Amino acid sequence: MPLLPSDSVKQVAIVGGTHGNEWTGIYLVKKFEQFPHLIQRSTVNSLPLLANPRAILMNRRYIDRDLNRCFAAEDLTNPDLTGYENQRAKAISTQLLSEQSPPIDLIIDLHSTTANMGLSILVSGEHPFNLKLSAYLSQMYPAVRVCRGIQWGEVSPTLRSLVPLGFAIEVGAIAQGMLDAALFQQTEQLIYTILDYLEAWNQNARPTIPEQLTLFQAITAVDYPRDATGELQAMIHPDLQFQDYQPLRLGDPMFLTFSGETITYNGSATVFPIFINEAAYYEKGIAMILTEKQQIPID
Amino acid sequence: MPLLPSDSVKQVAIVGGTHGNEWTGIYLVKKFEQFPHLIQRSTVNSLPLLANPRAILMNRRYIDRDLNRCFAAEDLTNPDLTGYENQRAKAISTQLLSEQSPPIDLIIDLHSTTANMGLSILVSGEHPFNLKLSAYLSQMYPAVRVCRGIQWGEVSPTLRSLVPLGFAIEVGAIAQGMLDAALFQQTEQLIYTILDYLEAWNQNARPTIPEQLTLFQAITAVDYPRDATGELQAMIHPDLQFQDYQPLRLGDPMFLTFSGETITYNGSATVFPIFINEAAYYEKGIAMILTEKQQIPID
Known part of the structure; x- marks a missing residue:
């Protein structure tokens, strides 16, 4: 079985502003619109x-x-979904898959987060090309970490899942509605490295890939302690704040209640929390996502 | 002339959520509503x-x-201003000044900022009581910094200016719509110290006050470089990001354009920028506020 549907990755979508207050991707895309040669x-x-x-x-x-x-997929074909974002999803799907010739092969979806995620690559699915590219990037940039969400399977609702190849890039910690120049430049550099990799791939100049990839595989999401009405009862504990990707062990502080009591992690397995205190996840009922640190062999 | 209009400070308003996405003050006020004895x-x-x-x-x-x-003052009595916040301002003014008996003597308005302001006290006006209390707090907590905005004079539009006594507390760096437990606890402690000071003041047990106060006096606001349509052309330079209250000298990096060029500070006087990269100030055309570091004698 060939690794790719076609021999090469010819069409890439670089997406910003999937979330309208995550400026890093928005201003990178504006820059690329102004200077298109940078991404060709x-x-x-x-x-x-x-x-x-x-x-x-x-x-x-x-x-x-x-x-x-x-x-x-079922939402993209559901005529009853008429909200603005549902309309945009349908339009983007058409634009990337039907109107482009050839259609888009790979999607890079640029996000930022208030969690201390540094430079993170969120792969979806299990496509070996994604894992290979992620392994390459984490070799090139030791600061890059690779994680994979709880598997959506065939019904993934994310933009990047429109095609098998691609991922989201999450950078942080950064507040919404602002730019951090250092993270902006690191993200920009990462994009150029991805495009250079694709170029080399297409020309059969395959770069050396490490044999293993360290993958943070999401296991479960953890919500904040809340009362019966849903009102917050605690904050991320100061010892855990900004400690994304660090081990969390039985008995380690996790939350601090407003009255000053510490709530500890009571799982037996050591886990590695990510998206700790992502502002947009309060409304989703997510205080952090617990991951398992895995070593994945790369063919 | 007596220092205070009355002999003592009997009624204090502790205000949170003047800005609805600054959660530190909001959750502190919710805590105080639940446990009122903490602030009596x-x-x-x-x-x-x-x-x-x-x-x-x-x-x-x-x-x-x-x-x-x-x-x-003129907006509070203008019947043509009917927006939600204008209505709230009128209601708050009535609540604090007319409905309370005795009326409010002092206002503490709790804010947070995406700038690295640590624990900052924003005094308005020149009332010696405010300066005295600020000097006391900065002596108690070396991390506390005191700054004063460009003087509004009689027409100050801020909530805290409803009465001569009081200030805003700005804590950061913290993103909107989230809580940082360490900053939450530090702000809480600062409020208790203020109330203890007022209690001592009222009982004529006047605490020792340093003879001088280091005050960061705002001089001017600086906007981001923009094009003719107002579109951003640059970010805060990485060397300046999070460097609130640090000296900025002629030739120091200030902005980094999207094409990677550094724009330096070209003033002859050394200044001390604050509110560097406050997310809510992009729409106000403020990239930072330059201050002058002053030593103010305290009677």
Whole structure:
């Protein structure tokens, strides 16, 4: 079985503003729109795309609902879903898959987070090409970490899941509605490295890939302690704040209640929390996502 | 001339959620509503107040306009101003000044910022009581810094300017719509220290005050480089990011353009920038506020 549906990765979508208040991706895409040569390679054509223009204008994550949960196949064909983000999802799907010739092979979806995720690559699915590329990037940049969400399977509602190849890049910690120049430049460099990799791949100049990839595999999401009405009862414990990707062991502090009591982690397995204190996840009932640190062999 | 209009400071308003997405103050006020004894002293009655309930519900800074710019005297009596925040400003003014008996003597308005302001006290006006209390707090907590905005004079539109005594507390760096437990606890402690000071003051047990106060006096606001349409052309330079209250000298990096060029500070006087990269100030055209570091004698 060939690793790719076609021999090469010719069309790449570089998406920013899927969430309208995550400026790193938005301003990178604006830069690429202004200087398109930066994201072209001899064998790779890149399409910069601002996914949620109305949310960007309002500097809000979304207008009606989270756009990055609107791409499930059955939702894209459901005429009853008429919210702004549902319309955008349908339009983006058409644009990337039907209107481009050839259609998009790979999607890079640029996000930022208030969690201390550094430079994170979120792969979806199990496509070996994604894992290979992730392994390459984490070898090139020791600061890059690779994680994989709880598997959605065939019904993934994320933008990046429109095609088998691609991932989200999450950078942080950074507040919404602002730019951090250091993280901006690191993300930009990472994108160029990805495009260079694709160019080399297309030209059969395959770069050396490490034999293993350290993958943080999501196991479960943990919510904040809340009362019966859903009101918050605690905060992320200061010892855990900004400690994304660090081990959390039985008895380690996890939350601090407003009255000053520490709530500890009571699992027997050591886990590695990520997305700790992501502001947009309070409304989703997620204080952090616990991951398992795995070593994945790369063919 | 007596230092205070009355002999003592009997009524204090502790305000959170003047900006609906600044959670530190909001959850502190909710805590004080639940445990009122925490903010009562034998001679001091404290009123906890959530200033902008609708914006809090929406997790937005404001609904129609910045509430903390709605308190100018002529706006409070202008019947043509009917936006939500104008209505709230009128209601708060009535509540604090007319409905309380005795009326509020001192206002503590709790804010947070994405700038690295640590624990900052923003005094308005020149009332010696405010400066004395600020000097006491910065002596008690070396991390506390005191700054004063460009003087509004008689037409100050801020909530805290409803009465001569009081200030805003700004804590950061913290993203909007989230809690940082360490900053939460430090802010809480600072409030208790203020109330203890007022209690001692009322009982004529005047604490020792340093003879001088280090005051960061705002001189001017600086906007981001923008093009003719107002579009951002640069970010805060990485060397300046999070460097609030540090000296900025002629030739020091200030901005980094999206194409990677450094823009330096070209003033001859050494200044001390604050509110560097406050997310809510992009729309106000403020990248940072330059201050002058002053030593103010305290009587």
